[in-house]
Amino acid sequence: MSFRGASAEAFASLTTDLDGTVSGAPETAARVGGDLFSVSGVLRTEAGLRRVLTDVSVAPEAKAGLVRDIFGDKAVDSVVTLVASAVAKRWTVGRDLADALERLGVLATVKSAGSDTGRLSDELFEIGQLVKNTPELRDAFSDPARSQEDKRALVHTLFDNKALPASVALVEQALAGTYRTVGVALAEYQQAAAEVHGQSVAEVRVATALSEADRQRLTDVLSRQYGRAVHLNVVVDPGVIGGLRVEIGDDVIDGTVSNRLSEAGRKLAG
Structure with a gap:
């Protein structure tokens, strides 16, 4: 889920607001996440409401009042305030408002794990x-x-x-x-x-499970190479035969035996 133009700016600002709302309070973060999911769900199903709340011709104060009327008794005050702030911003397309609130709910729920x-x-x-x-x-x-x-x-x-x-x-x-x-x-x-903890995710395919020591060594190597912490997702796939295949972002490092055999086969065929 990515945003462009005005929506990207609005989401960045709201993310900062969210950090202040849920910082250091896992229970609060869990409630905020759940309420944001509920609000985003309403905005997805109620197209008319979504249009009004993203209409730049409607005064921000009027939109904030509508948010408080609809969600004031259904969500915690911090979420109502956050949504009121969201509807006062410009959005590239109307659906971005609901998407942004869901994304904020995900971030709040992640933070609730402490x-x-x-x-x-x-x-x-x-x-x-x-x-x-x-x-x-x-x-x-x-x-x-x-x-x-x-x-x-x-x-x-x-x-x-x-x-x-x-x-x-x-x-x-x-x-x-x-x-x-x-x-x-x-x-x-x-x-x-x-991303909340400044990490990248790497999917690693291997023929047999990695030992804890091997996982740590690979994590350290990738972290040094990419200049940030890396979280490993290890998939055991006997089809790789041996070696490993790493996908991190758009990068693919394929050192599997199956890949080397395929390359050798292509060279022979050529």
Whole structure:
């Protein structure tokens, strides 16, 4: 989820406001995240309201008053204030307002994990892999015939008391349909978790699981190479045969045996 022009400027300003709202208070951050998800959901379904709140011809004071009338008794004061500030800003396209509020909700929920952000990143990745590799679960989450309440109940049945509350909240939000699939949403949320702590995410494919020492060495090498902390997502894939393949941002480092064999085959064929 990225923003351009006026929306990028508005989102940057709101992110600073959010930092002041949830700094050092995990419980507050969790509530703020949940309320922002609720508000963004309303704005997505209520096109008329969204148009009014992003209409530059409507006075900011009038829009802020409307926000307080609608959400004043449904969200904590800090969220109402944040949304009132958001509707006073210019947005490149109307839908960016709802997207920005959802993104702020993700950041608040990430911050609610406190010092467990590394665990949060791992859980989001592992749950994403579980959804990807379990057709029944993937179908259950994407089935339009199942209600959102039923899907959320399934999330809680599967992950309550097994994953962090922040992880459960983000998996539940992934069902909102903002992204193409639940898996794509979880990958975006993990990126957000990494960015909160100034990290990059690297997906590493190996034939067999890495030892803790090997993981640490690879983390150190990549962190030095990219000049920032790196969080590893390790995927065990016997198809690589040996070596490893690293994807970090747009960069791909392919040192797998399977890749070297493919290159040798192409050279022979040529």
